[in-house]
Every structure is written in C-alpha cells, then in structure tokens.
Amino acid sequence: MNSNRLRSLPQLLLALLLTFAGAQQALAQAGSTADVKTQGVAPGATAGATPALAVAPGAAPAGGDAAAIAAGDALFKGNCAQCHAVNEQVVGPALGGITKRRPISWILPWVKNSSKVVASGDAYAVELYNKFNKQQMPSFALSDKEITSIVAYVTSQEGRPAGPTVANAAGADGKADATGGAEAGASTGKYVDILLIVLVVVLIVLVVTLVIIGNLMKDVLRGRKDLDGRDVEILEQRFDWSKLYRSPVMRGIVGTVFALVLLYEGVQSVMAVGLTQGYQPTQPIAFSHKLHAGEHQINCAYCHTSVYKAKSANIPSANICMNCHSQIKTESPEIKKIYRAIERKQPIQWVRVHNLPDLAYFNHSQHTQVAGLQCQTCHGPIQNMEVVYQYSALTMGWCINCHREMPINSKDNKYYDNLVKLHDTKNAGAPFTVSSNGGTECSKCHY
Numbered sequence: 001m002n003s004n005r006l007r008s009l010p011q012l013l014l015a016l017l018l019t020f021a022g023a024q025q026a027l028a029q030a031g032s033t034a035d036v037k038t039q040g041v042a043p044g045a046t047a048g049a050t051p052a053l054a055v056a057p058g059a060a061p062a063g064g065d066a067a068a069i070a071a072g073d074a075l076f077k078g079n080c081a082q083c084h085a086v087n088e089q090v091v092g093p094a095l096g097g098i099t100k101r102r103p104i105s106w107i108l109p110w111v112k113n114s115s116k117v118v119a120s121g122d123a124y125a126v127e128l129y130n131k132f133n134k135q136q137m138p139s140f141a142l143s144d145k146e147i148t149s150i151v152a153y154v155t156s157q158e159g160r161p162a163g164p165t166v167a168n169a170a171g172a173d174g175k176a177d178a179t180g181g182a183e184a185g186a187s188t189g190k191y192v193d194i195l196l197i198v199l200v201v202v203l204i205v206l207v208v209t210l211v212i213i214g215n216l217m218k219d220v221l222r223g224r225k226d227l228d229g230r231d232v233e234i235l236e237q238r239f240d241w242s243k244l245y246r247s248p249v250m251r252g253i254v255g256t257v258f259a260l261v262l263l264y265e266g267v268q269s270v271m272a273v274g275l276t277q278g279y280q281p282t283q284p285i286a287f288s289h290k291l292h293a294g295e296h297q298i299n300c301a302y303c304h305t306s307v308y309k310a311k312s313a314n315i316p317s318a319n320i321c322m323n324c325h326s327q328i329k330t331e332s333p334e335i336k337k338i339y340r341a342i343e344r345k346q347p348i349q350w351v352r353v354h355n356l357p358d359l360a361y362f363n364h365s366q367h368t369q370v371a372g373l374q375c376q377t378c379h380g381p382i383q384n385m386e387v388v389y390q391y392s393a394l395t396m397g398w399c400i401n402c403h404r405e406m407p408i409n410s411k412d413n414k415y416y417d418n419l420v421k422l423h424d425t426k427n428a429g430a431p432f433t434v435s436s437n438g439g440t441e442c443s444k445c446h447y
C-alpha cells in the first residue's frame with residue numbers, strides 16, 4: 001500500500017481539473033482555428049474571390065487569407081452590417097456573390113463614394129440605385145486594402161445561414177439557404193462538440209473511478225490491525241473548509257471579484273440610463289407588421305399616412321383597420337377588439353415604442369421625403385417583426401454619425417443646386433454630406 005499516493009488524492013483531483021480546463025481551452029482554440037480554416041476553403045470562397053481579388057490594385061490579400069477575412073469581418077460589422085447582410089437583403093442588397101456581379105475595380109470607388117458612381121452614369125449603378133428607391137449609400141473613407149478585406153470576408157460567408165451578428169435582429173426570419181460552406185462549418189463545429197462531450201465523460205469516469213479506488217484503499221486500511229500513525233492520519237483526514245473560509249487570500253480574491261462584478265454592472269447600468277434600444281412592449285391588439293407589411297405587402301404609408309408629409313409618423317386610427325377588417329377575419333377575437341374600440345368611441349391604446357426626449361427635434365418628412373431614406377434604415381426590418389421593437393439606439397451619437405457620413409440627396413432638388421455648387425468649389429472631391437450643410441449644429445436638433 002502506497003500511503004503517499006493516497007494522501008495526494010485531493011491534489012491529484014485538483015491537477016486533473018486543471019488539466020481538464022487547459023484541455024478545454026486548447027480544444028476551443030483548435031475549434032476556432034478549424035472554423036477559420038473552413039471559412040478560407042469554403043466552396044465558392046476561393047473559387048469566387050481569387051480571380052476577382054487578383055486584379056485588385058496594391059496586392060490585395062488572397063481569398064484564403066484568414067487575417068484579411070478577420071479584418072474584413074470587423075470592418076463589415078462596424079460599417080456595413082446596419083444595411084447589408086451577406087445572404088439576404090436588408091436595407092441594401094445581399095452582398096453575397098458581389099465579386100461575380102461586379103469587378104473589384106467597380107466596388108472600390110462605389111464604397112468610397114457611391115453617389116459619384118451613380119452620377120457618372122454607370123448603367124449598373126443607376127439601375128441599382130433606382131431599384132433601391134434612390135436611396136444613397138453613405139460614403140466611406142476606407143482604403144483599398146480595407147475594402148478588399150471586406151469583400152474577402154463577404155465572399156467567405158456566401159451561402160452561410162444568417163448569423164446572430166447580421167443586422168436582421170429578428171433572426172428567426174433569416175431564410176438563408178444552407179449550402180456546402182455552411183454545412184462544412186456546421187460539421188466541424190459538431191465534431192468539436194462531440195469530442196468535447198466525450199472528453200468530459202471520460203474525465204468524469206476517471207474522477208469517479210479514482211474516488212472509488214481511494215475509498216476502497218481506505219477500507220482495506222481500516223480492515224488492517226497493524227496501522228501506524230501515518231495511516232491513521234490518512235484515515236481520519238478530512239478537508240477543512242473552515243480553513244479555506246478563514247484564509248485572508250481567499251477572502252481577498254472573492255472580495256475583489258465581487259467588487260469588480262459590481263463595478264462593471266454599475267457602469268453598464270449607468271451608461272444605459274435613457275437607452276431603450278430593443279424596447280418591445282406588448283401591444284393591446286396582436287397586430288403583426290410581419291403579416292401586414294411583410295406577407296401582404298401593405299405600404300407603410302397606407303397606415304402611417306403622414307410619414308412623408310409631416311414631422312411625426314401617425315399611428316393609424318381604427319377606421320384604417322376597418323377598411324379591410326370590416327370584411328377580413330371578422331370573427332377573430334383580436335379583430336373583435338377593433339370593433340369594441342369603435343363601438344365605445346375609444347381609440348385603441350397602442351403602447352408607444354419610439355420616443356425621443358422633448359429637447360430633440362426630429363422630422364420624418366425631412367428624412368423620408370427629402371432625403372429619400374428607407375424606413376428600415378432607422379427602424380430595422382419592420383416587415384419581419386411580429387411585434388415592433390426599437391431597432392436603433394436613438395442616441396445623439398446615432399443621429400450625428402449618420403449626418404457625418406450620409407451624402408445629401410440633392411438630385412432633382414432645386415433647393416440644393418447653389419449649395420452643391422458652393423460646396424464643390426470649396427471642397428472639391430469631398431461628398432456633400434448632411435454635416436457639411438450644417439446638420440451637426442446643435443440648433444438644428446435642439447430647440
């Protein structure tokens with residue numbers, strides 16, 4: 001009987017646990033590198049990207065270059081994801097397959113200043129611009145290399161199902177088709193998962209076996225008469241929790257972790273004061289934008305009648321619902337609620353979702369009619385929302401950021417003719433953004 005080994009059982013367990021934690025981390029890393037690799041070799045990725053990228057000026061990274069893809073990923077999420085997804089249309093077109101539609105020599109100037117490309121009369125650009133209701137994509141001060149890495153990222157994601165990072169926060173509605181690339185990625189993920197589960201099971205079995213062996217050995221010891229002092233000590237050995245509890249080092253560590261968590265939570269909640277992004281109240285009637293604006297394609301302005309004409313977008317009164325629901329679904333309990341409101345001559349008490357503080361001035365008609373912005377730019381994929389939620393942050397920074405980047409839609413608008421001329425003579429080349437027209441001055445938005 002080796003009593004030395006027995007004494008070190010707790011240490012052995014600890015060591016095992018530590019090895020396990022280490023192994024798990026290493027595996028997770030292995031998993032993510034495997035993921036990056038599959039991204040690089042995903043079908044279509046190298047095939048689509050390499051020829052297009054090869055013609056890029058300034059030696060662009062190759063399609064399989066994981067670093068370029070990772071850089072492109074970050075740039076895409078920071079700049080483009082609010083309007084674009086790879087495999088589905090959000091505000092702008094799905095960017096998947098872009099290298100097959102357009103050469104990189106077209107994409108570079110487009111991302112830098114799309115309105116210039118449209119103004120140059122480029123047939124593809126003009127058609128696209130008209131197809132997207134003359135909505136202007138903002139200009140981006142990105143380098144050729146940065147744009148190429150975004151394209152490399154997009155190409156690597158082609159055919160993958162919409163991930164959680166896609167702007168379409170409604171998620172469940174992302175109907176992306178799963179093709180080879182997605183399956184390859186998913187199967188690697190599954191493989192790593194299975195490996196992890198097997199490892200955990202093996203470790204648990206190992207730990208249980210060791211404990212059983214340890215106990216068995218103690219039993220053997222107990223059965224013997226000729227025990228010396230050390231053996232007795234081992235038999236009586238108990239782990240002393242109170243020592244751990246009283247240890248100043250342990251208290252210090254626990255106290256510091258607790259304080260840090262509290263501080264973090266505190267800072268987070270202070271930063272979020274007044275932020276209501278994601279707010280999704282339950283409405284008195286289960287009215288679905290997905291059904292009405294999505295599936296039945298009822299125009300937003302059919303119900304929000306003042307959105308192109310006035311400061312506020314109105315919420316439709318019950319008569320607008322009755323245009324249809326005096327005929328459609330008249331027996332539904334939800335529709336009965338509309339009837340009840342009309343009989344009682346009481347408005348339906350919708351819960352307001354978006355609400356700027358009174359100190360700020362925001363005008364819908366200026367943004368929808370004059371600027372030609374799509375509702376979805378600010379309100380997100382409303383046509384996919386079963387229940388409306390606040391998609392954008394509606395902070396001052398959000399307004400200002402867009403005003404800094406967004407070129408003014410000055411086409412066919414005489415008001416801007418002189419201003420554009422003045423701007424162009426002074427700052428040739430720079431886009432005529434909202435802020436160059438004073439759109440970031442305090443008094444424009446504050447009374």
Ligand code: HEC
Binds near residue numbers: 092129130
């Ligand atoms: C505010 C919304 C918005 C943002 C942000 C945005 N885009 Fe766009 N993008 C559009 C719209 C809308 C179109 C369609 C053309 C038009 O109406 O001008 C478009 C078109 C495109 C096209 C042409 C697509 C095709 O199918 O031919 C490319 C390429 C593109 N965008 C790349 C980008 C990249 C790269 C970024 C990020 C650096 C970006 N866009 C950011 C709105 C946006």
Ligand code: HEC
Binds near residue numbers: 382
């Ligand atoms: C059939 C009528 C109808 C159509 C069509 C419709 N809406 Fe609505 N909308 C409503 C009603 C009713 C509410 C209030 C209840 C709610 O919030 O769901 C509402 C609420 C909203 C809100 C939240 C308002 C708030 O309280 O802050 C937004 C934003 C919105 N709609 C945008 C849109 C957009 C964008 C479209 C087009 C894609 C659209 N709606 C189409 C009837 C409609």
Ligand code: HEC
Binds near residue numbers: 317
């Ligand atoms: C332009 C026509 C139109 C207008 C206007 C309209 N709806 Fe609808 N609504 C429909 C259609 C079509 C359906 C789907 C009926 C079906 O599934 O058979 C529907 C379904 C519904 C349903 C689901 C009913 C159920 O039990 O399945 C509700 C609730 C509803 N509408 C509420 C409203 C409210 C509230 C308004 C006013 C803000 C409104 N609708 C305005 C066309 C309209």
Ligand code: HEC
Binds near residue numbers: 367
């Ligand atoms: C430039 C961003 C932007 C665009 C584009 C935009 N909205 Fe809004 N919308 C807002 C903001 C900001 C509010 C909150 C306004 C407030 O509280 O005064 C809002 C509020 C609303 C409301 C609640 C009622 C109100 O006026 O406060 C509705 C309904 C609405 N929007 C519908 C639409 C529809 C429909 C479109 C497209 C035709 C649209 N919006 C386009 C930013 C936008």
Ligand code: HEC
Binds near residue numbers: 361371409437438445
């Ligand atoms: C997605 C881009 C976008 C967002 C977000 C946005 N705006 Fe704008 N805004 C524009 C554009 C484009 C114009 C220029 C319209 C025009 O041609 O007059 C504009 C113009 C304005 C003007 C008139 C400026 C002038 O020079 O007369 C005001 C005021 C304004 N916005 C307020 C706001 C406020 C407040 C918010 C945030 C709650 C906001 N905007 C968010 C794009 C945006």
Ligand code: HEC
Binds near residue numbers: 399440
């Ligand atoms: C494009 C529109 C816009 C411009 C330009 C703008 N603001 Fe704001 N500002 C807003 C909006 C919208 C809010 C409300 C945001 C919120 O509630 O988070 C706000 C909030 C504020 C607040 C916070 C008020 C509070 O109670 O939290 C202050 C202070 C402020 N603005 C000062 C300024 C100053 C100073 C300038 C000029 C340098 C300026 N703003 C320019 C749109 C604008």
